[in-house]
Amino acid sequence: MTRIAIYPGSFDPVTRGHEDIIRRSLAFADKLVVAVAVNLSKQPLFTLEERLDLLREVLQEFEGVEIRWFDGLLAKFAQKNNASLVIRGLRAVSDFEYEFQMALMNRQLFSELETVFLTPAVDLTFLSSSLVREVAELGGDVSDFVHPAVGRALAEKFA
Numbered sequence: 001m002t003r004i005a006i007y008p009g010s011f012d013p014v015t016r017g018h019e020d021i022i023r024r025s026l027a028f029a030d031k032l033v034v035a036v037a038v039n040l041s042k043q044p045l046f047t048l049e050e051r052l053d054l055l056r057e058v059l060q061e062f063e064g065v066e067i068r069w070f071d072g073l074l075a076k077f078a079q080k081n082n083a084s085l086v087i088r089g090l091r092a093v094s095d096f097e098y099e100f101q102m103a104l105m106n107r108q109l110f111s112e113l114e115t116v117f118l119t120p121a122v123d124l125t126f127l128s129s130s131l132v133r134e135v136a137e138l139g140g141d142v143s144d145f146v147h148p149a150v151g152r153a154l155a156e157k158f159a
């Protein structure tokens with residue numbers, strides 16, 4: 001049996017934290033679908049195409065990873081892709097309430113879907129795409145937090 005996991009998110013942009021979670025997921029998933037959400041209530045900095053391109057570049061060395069986008073409900077997308085697991089990174093207690101609700105709602109919508117929470121490497125726990133965007137916008141050095149391709153894309157956005 002092939003165990004398919006989905007790692008959904010906005011990836012605006014992908015960070016070293018996401019890469020770390022993806023690496024950890026591949027230890028137990030046969031195939032990992034990195035799924036970029038289209039319908040975001042917030043206006044993303046990077047377009048869908050840009051986010052997908054960055055993921056393709058950053059994850060090119062990773063085997064067993066497929067990069068896709070999805071619109072609408074994650075539970076439906078998971079079902080369509082025969083996925084049994086949703087991967088989410090948990091960095092702090094503050095993440096927990098929203099993630100817990102989302103995991104229960106997703107299982108309510110698709111009963112065979114389990115959510116697996118992974119903790120990133122401790123030196124990445126403070127990292128988020130929104131903080132990376134802010135630091136980059138204000139001229140800070142983000143090279144420790146993102147792949148060089150993402151660093152270049154951020155520099156171009158805020159040039």
Ligand code: PNS
Nearest residue numbers: 008009010037072073074075102105106
């Ligand atoms: O990286 P993010 O912004 O924390 O990702 C949130 C995301 C995209 C995983 C979440 O908003 C989501 O699953 N959206 C799809 C719509 C959906 O299924 N909503 C019901 C969730 S219970």
